[in-house]
Amino acid sequence: MDTLELLTTRRSTKTLTAPAPDELQWDTILQAATQVPDHGHLTPWRFVVIHSAAGMARFQQILHDTAVQSPFGEEVVAKAERVGKxxxxxxxVIYSPKAGKPEWEQNLSAGCAAxxxxxxAKAQGFDSVWISGMWVHSPLLRQAFACTDKEKIIGLMMVGTSPVVIDQAKNTDTAQFAEFW
Structure with a gap:
């Protein structure tokens, strides 16, 4: 897959199964994620990778506990189970800003890392979806990831293999959001 094909075919996939990256593939994925624009070489991001069965069980329990503690009821508990699986x-991906430097640049760098x-992951044949919402604000998940007061979880990247091929074009009419001078 060439670079333009990679960039134009990546899609979010909410149903992912095994196989998933192994440790060597995760190392490559994280190496790529650290090569993003980073003014001042601040590395304003860090990662927590959950890939073991025990880690996934702990993650799913934290999502469940977050939902139970929320004021939104049983619907959110069911959603926590879907998200966890x-x-x-x-x-x-955790935004970890460095003091005394422009936070907006650091935030963008963290988004680029995500x-x-x-x-x-896509370049290695895997699929993914970026999850945010109430889960990234969970005090329980923040505690589990040892987030400081300044840090923010900007996304939970679910990674695996899609059971179906997604070949649907997305945003192909660039005229609606591009202007040429």
Whole structure:
């Protein structure tokens, strides 16, 4: 797969199964994620990769506990179960700003790291989806990931293999959001 094909065919996939990346593939994915624009070489991000059965069970329990503690009822508990089983692996991307430097640049760098992680997974034949919402604000998940007061979980990247091929074009009419001078 060439670079343009990679960039134009990546799609979010909410149903993921095994296989998922092994440790060597995760190392490659994380190496790619750390090559993003990073003004001042601040590395304003870090990752927590959940790939073991025990780690996934702990993650699923934290999502369940988050849902139970929320004011939103049983519907959210069911959603927590779906999210927890959405993929065989999860990589949390945590925005970790450095003091005294422009936070907006650091936040963008962390977002680029999350996207690069998805692209690197796709380049190795895996699929992914970026999950946010109430889960990334969970005090229980923040505690489990040892987040400081300044850190934010910007996304949970579910990674695995889609059981179906997604060949649907997306955003092909660039005229609606591009202007040429």
């Amino acid at each position: 959405m993929g065989p692996n999860v990589a949390a 996207y690069a992680l998805q692209l690197a």
